[in-house]
Amino acid sequence: MIFENTLTFANRLDREDPLKDFRKKFLFPNRMGKDYIYLCGNSLGLQPKVTKEVTNLQLDRWANLAVEGWFHGDEPWMFYHKEIKRLLAPLVGAFEVEVCPMNTLTVNLHLLMVSFYRPTSKRSKIIMEAGAFPSDQYAIESQIIHHGFEPNEAIIEVFPREGESTLRTEDIVAKIKENGDEIALVLFGGINYFTGQWFDMEAITKAGHEVGAIVGFDLAHAAGNVPMKLHDWNVDFACWCSYKYQNGGPGGISAIFVHEKHFASKLNRFAGWWGYNENSRFKMDKGFVPEAGADGWQVSCTQVLPMAIYHAALKIFAEADNLEPLRIKSIALTGYLEFIINEVNKSIGFTQYRIITPANPAERGAQLSIIAKEKGKEIFDELVAKHILGDWREPDVIRFSPVPLYNSFEDIYLTGVALLNISKVILAPNND
The missing domain is CATH 3.90.1150.10 (Aspartate Aminotransferase, domain 1)
Known part of the structure; x- marks a missing residue:
């Protein structure tokens, strides 16, 4: 043009x-x-006009149904997240079973790292972009310390070349190959918050897998912004917030992706009641039995009001095809x-x-x-x-x-x- x-x-x-x-x-x-001319959707998306309506609707259900709202009414809260999964999966290129709305972004990043960062004496290092958003930096540092390693030894950052502001894909891939047998996890942002660079997620995933590493992404600035194919790219896991391009409200609910190839594995995870098998959850039995798919990473019950806001925002995306x-x-x-x-x-x-x-x-x-x-x-x-x-x-x-x-x-x-x-x-x- x-x-x-x-x-x-x-x-x-x-x-x-x-x-x-x-x-x-x-x-x-x-x-x-x-x-205002609003050009800050990368930090906080605008409020859809329908937001008050859907919030008030859930408040009315709470008022009229109280605890019965979990199982009765037009949209029982017990199953509310399933409609969101249906709307969410196409935005990140996933199957419905691979995504789940829950918690907040950094909480989800920690929960996923519990499962997917499993360092050994040989493979303990995490490779990430230099200048990642502080939440990622702090989460990675603390996970490394939790496992008994030193951040300045276990974190490998990829920097731009001298005089350049962004990373070259070939440099990311080369750094992965250079440290391949020591890398436990490759963890990048999908889009860097500061430069706005959209990384070649498919190439990074392929390079990480070729050296035997797990590959995950923080998609805070990518979800609802750029098209992705998390399943087809064979990404192991990802998480994102809803309040930027997806207009899910300040501090709104987050979501995760876990590739279906991991569902049959006995992955370590921090278990919670809401991640327990749905059909027998209310039997209150001992011994954690996870719900199938990404839902098995849930730890706390559905956050109904934030989910209602997210649901309404995702319906706008669906309307826009x-x-x-x-x-x-x-x-x-x-x-x-x-x-x-x-x-x-x-x-x-x-x-x-x-x-x-x-x-x-x-x-x-x-x-x-x-x-x-x-x-x-x-x-x-x-x-x-x-x-x-x-x-x-x-x-x-x-x-x-x-x-x-x-x-x-x-x-x-x-x-x-x-x-x-x-x-x-x-x-x-x-x-x-």
Whole structure:
């Protein structure tokens, strides 16, 4: 597509957008009667308008049915997660039995590592991307210490090459091969939160398996953002939160994936009542017998209210025919944002904004991370003051995330206009 830096062009793309009506399903933050241009879905997705309705419905069921709500009513809570599994599986490329909504992200990461990080004296190391989100770093450190190893010896980080911001797949694969017989686990983010790089998950999984390692992913920034084929790629396990691209609410429920090839194995796990075999759970017998599939990793009972919010959000994805049409629009939106940022640089006369997210659409989702050469925080704060909300990452990065369910091409164009005008003022020579 040949882009144009005009409002007329942006409006034409919006008119032609088959997904344009989905924007009306969401609530935008508003200050002084004016909606924000919201480009922060990579941190917290917008609230679907139906959220209050579904939450109130569950509150009514609680009020009217009380404990009977677990087994009676239109959607008994005992089985509520099963409908979510049906909607969730296509978004990550899995079978229904391989996914389960439960807990929160870091809790699930720990639970999965209990099963899949089983170090030995020979194989004790975990390989991960440098600069992973702190939750991953802390979880991995603590798991290593729990098993009696030293993090600075057992963690292998893959860094970008000197002068580069992102990782090359060949370097990740080479590092796996180099340390192959010592690696117990390869654990990467699907998309790096800071750079927005979408890793080649299939290649990483293949490389990990070739050296005899288990391979897992934290998909916090990938789930609901990019299409994946976790089952076909032979990924061992994964987990993700629901509150970013999937619009599951702040601190919303998480979910897991466990490949079906592991179901017949007697994996260690931290057991809980809700992971017990469903047909005999209420017999309260001793001796843990896991429910089939990913459900067997549950430890606590269904979180009904967070699950109701997640359920409603996932139904919007299903209505949009899941990720294929969303991905088409996402590539166009993010491409237009890249074009607009470059147009701003041209108008300023130098590269004030350097995009560190890969230029190849196959290596990114709905996010651009932009280094501001000068006075980045001042510029970011002024954007917020003008009702444009991305997010700031120290020391100098502005992240913009145009989400295809609710962002428009006009949003991108107007962001460019504001960014240029703000930059001209703040970067003026007499402003030093």
